[in-house]
Amino acid sequence: MLRLLDPRAKVPEYEWIDRQSTGTGSVFVLPDRTWVGAIGEARGRARQAFSAPFGRPAPKVDADALASVRFDAAAFLQTPRFARSPIVGPLTRKLRALTLALKPGKGGVVATLQYEDEDAAAWAEMHVKRVLEELSQSGGPLREPRRGGTSLEWLKTAQVGHENNAVIVKLAVPARLLEDLPSASGNDLPL
Numbered sequence: 001m002l003r004l005l006d007p008r009a010k011v012p013e014y015e016w017i018d019r020q021s022t023g024t025g026s027v028f029v030l031p032d033r034t035w036v037g038a039i040g041e042a043r044g045r046a047r048q049a050f051s052a053p054f055g056r057p058a059p060k061v062d063a064d065a066l067a068s069v070r071f072d073a074a075a076f077l078q079t080p081r082f083a084r085s086p087i088v089g090p091l092t093r094k095l096r097a098l099t100l101a102l103k104p105g106k107g108g109v110v111a112t113l114q115y116e117d118e119d120a121a122a123w124a125e126m127h128v129k130r131v132l133e134e135l136s137q138s139g140g141p142l143r144e145p146r147r148g149g150t151s152l153e154w155l156k157t158a159q160v161g162h163e164n165n166a167v168i169v170k171l172a173v174p175a176r177l178l179e180d181l182p183s184a185s186g187n188d189l190p191l
Helices: 042-051 073-077 080-084 118-138 153-157 175-183
Strands: 002-004 013-017 024-030 034-039 067-072 095-102 109-115 159-163 166-171
Touching (some): 024 042, 034 042, 118 153, 118 166
Antiparallel strands (some): 002 013, 013 024, 024 034, 095 109, 109 166
């Protein structure tokens, strides 16, 4: 449930209240269709930054993207659940942020993993390529007969590279995957 905290604030802040857990978060609505989500201590820092934005850089956004989301690695991805994963865990070392952008037309999805240094990005690039190759060959849970034998072979089309301290993964999303999206569940992800 979202609730507007202060209607007089320069930047509207909506508090996210999850009745099934003790966690709360905030969504800040900025100009140009930009929303910033924050949880924990980041809520106060974001509130302060948006109340007095002078001299602060504007959040970087991909102007061509239909939608994009940026995850701070320390807050979202460097949790014990991800760290223990043989697929995701190695990618979280020295990771600063993950940005996912949905591009228009056949642009697909672009994932950008921002690392602390170029060495970490070069190592992560190799790991991403290895993981995508393994997933595209094995298919993971999506190959179960109950799902009609759907495979992850389409992952072979991913373009993976790194620029400075960022790993960039570009992936076209097959139309059949989008058609199956309404019936997908969290159990379909091989992570």
